[in-house]
Amino acid sequence: MDRLLLTLLCFAVFALCLYGMWRGWRRKARAQSVRIPPFPEVPADRGEVLLETRGLYVSTTMSGHWQDRIVTRGAGLRGPAVLRLHDGGIEVDRTGAPGFWIPRERIVGVGTAKGMAGKVMGTESLLVITWRLGDVELDTGLRGDDLSVYPQWIEKAKGGAQV
Structure with a gap:
């Protein structure tokens, strides 16, 4: 029983870390979307490839x-x-x-x-x-x-x- 609880605790900590990284990535993306304009789209007529x-x-x-x-x-x-x-x-x-x-x-x-x-x-x-x-x-x-x-x-x- 102790081993099962320890395994579940390790899994919960791992899942919590993943959730925190996902939230941080999304927060950073929201903050940057205000400061950084959209990237220019590729024009239809690009010309010759040099x-x-x-x-x-x-x-x-x-x-x-x-x-x-x-x-x-x-x-x-x-x-x-x-x-x-x-x-x-x-x-x-x-x-x-x-x-x-x-x-x-x-x-x-x-x-x-x-x-x-x-x-x-x-x-x-x-x-x-x-x-x-x-x-x-x-x-x-x-x-x-x-x-x-x-x-x-x-x-x-x-x-x-x-x-």
């Missing part, structure tokens, strides 16, 4: 705060993605989550990083796009399948601007 990279969408964070993940409007969902550079901006096409558009005139810089919320590596293997959304500056990170294309992204996406 550069394309497949990989893992890691996250979007507040610029300079690599652990402050943006969770509102589905931006916190990590998963497979394709980045496509067009004349007018960058399309972030995520599998199983809403994609979004980063207009070229809002790109502040493009560079590499060792880590971002949800992914940390020992090398500069994340491609990070810093951009403005309203009056908020964001970092969007992708762990590309082919790291050798990062210099092309850094050069072409914002004319050589570095993060």
Whole structure:
């Protein structure tokens, strides 16, 4: 009987922790939905694809705060993605989550990083796009399948601007 009560207590504590994390995620999403405008939708006429990279969408964070993940409007969902550079901006096409558009005139810089919320590596293997959304500056990170294309992204996406 003692073992059953201890097992039930452990399960209850675990369930309570899960509930607390779920509530915290929702609270953070509500607070961010007030401060952060909706992400731009991908335009119908994007133009020619100049550069394309497949990989893992890691996250979007507040610029300079690599652990402050943006969770509102589905931006916190990590998963497979394709980045496509067009004349007018960058399309972030995520599998199983809403994609979004980063207009070229809002790109502040493009560079590499060792880590971002949800992914940390020992090398500069994340491609990070810093951009403005309203009056908020964001970092969007992708762990590309082919790291050798990062210099092309850094050069072409914002004319050589570095993060």
